[in-house]
Amino acid sequence: MEFKLIIKKINDTLTPEEASIFDTWYNESALNRDYFNNVQNNFENDSKEVDLDLAWKSINDKITPKTSGKNKKAYYKYAIAASVTLLMGSGIFYFTKSKKQIIQVAEKPQEIAPGGNRGILTLSNGKQIILANISAKDTIAKEGKQEEVTIKMSANGVITYIINPNADTSKNDPNAFNTLSTPTGGQYNIVLADGTKVFLNAVSAIKYPTQFNGNQRIVELEGEAYFEVAKNKNKPFIVKSSNQAIEVLGTHFNVHAYENETVVKTTLLEGSVAVTSKNQKAILKPGQQSNVADNVNKIAIREVDTQAAIAWKNGRFKFDNADLKSVMKQLERWYGIKVEYRGDVSDVRFNGGTFMNKNLSEVLKVLELSNIKFKVEGKTIIVYP
Template structure:
């Protein structure tokens, strides 16, 4: 098969217009070339197999095509050939191709959570198949905990039930593991979207003159309005108070700054001895090693993109970007060289495999090498 013919078939593959007959032709050629290979090469020595193919392809005399594999295998072979970036084309005199074994894809996280009841019992939410009542709280079943058809946890207070001493100050905790997110509706109707590697401690019902919850990690809140009972979120040395509004808090213990982003309404932010108020579109930054609060205008869509299933970066530094990937994909990141001045804008979807996300980041001239679950970053 001539070089021009092969390139034409590959172009059709990239465009998604290959016919079944063309797939068989390309598969037969691939099998012939790969079967004669005797050369190993690590996948990271190539930056772009398709571009490399067009510039280096050493094809020779036309070869008789014999159909060896079914069409479904042919399609898989082509996907391996083009989609993994692990081709090596030898010098013309060798006439051989070798395919390095494809590394296992690192898949994205999903809907996973653990609910800890006031008695210490833990319920792994991802293991629950029934979408109905999953637990009750209190001696008199004052609070019913349910899971709806979308997997959202809801709390319903029985107004006719006598409040037992046990449930007067009962707390539950919703936590998410690495690669997990979960949504919950609290007893007052407040919706909380909990990001990965986070936990929210909250009362099963809100008694007294305030609604207090405690957050570690990241969460987006849509607070039910109640002018008589302010809603408060405590994260370390910071507390946020609202009456009813939408905001995001990013407060991971392994990051140096607590970020609170307001989307609508107003909130007050107190950090150590400082207090300030946010307007929509503003974000407060409270550094652990400082006593001050810095306010800046931000892209609110980037701050809450995770809630909508996206990575979105607004001039984000490389290390903060990689921390998001560590939590979502369960990876470890190592740096080889100075990357302090590398910043990203743009994004991609969180349901993609890690390899696809890294390709997007590589557009900023950063190189990645995957070794198992470790990602090595080169400037």
């Protein structure tokens, strides 16, 4: 897309052929539409402050185009308009009225967009499937020596495992494990072979068998996930993560177990769970959260706001007296940013929240209400007390 077509679109001077080219480009992606809208807003809001005729004359005096007359001037008018619009969005200096007067346009930081539904499925044979490339209701793969399990994508984008009732289960492959992982800025949902629903947060991975044989249902977690475990009193469901194991028969709970954080948090919403760590065992009741720390042998239990613990699953940031660094870790995983701290921020706490589908700048405005300051430099966020 030539930039002059964008300017002609703003000026409503496109020919029918040019309009067709522009419409194809505009409808191609949301990124293209956002780009055009930003240019249009800058042009409409700021171009009246720029003397385009003088800008045209200044550049026209310095160049000798091959074309001449009306066509030459029309061409360069579009070039100047494009240049001015670009300058207004980039913070570069430009001239108006005279060569001696310089106005600096305030730089407009590039918006950092939120994450979305992104995941990678790794099959037992090592093959990796980028789930964004799979259409709804598609068959993703078949697993097992005799195709005991079919992996499908549901209509709402959830991975599901369907066991073939005619398969010879006596010959099941005990090594048929899959792994669902999410990148920075990604979340994904899955329904395991027993009907258990798992909601996987950003920068997380869950390893699980394609079907649960034996007398236990064991999965391994890195990162964060919310579980709605299908009830089976004869086959306990066990989640292994970092320094702990969680055993349930059927219940709803959240596990926060990132390797770069020192505490593993298990939050129970309904039913009961048994948390085991370093020869210690604790039974949680609904509304309680267990904390297992690297350097502490005792399992700490406290009452918490369970909705704050699972807010991420519902598309929200919700802070319940959360410390600044734990909040910023959430933003790092969701927006793919790097955070630097300037000064002591250890006593800063947050309550409240906002939606995860907002650009980072909008989230930072909410956090600034707690008397903290942020400076955005590309993908780096500098935090000041």
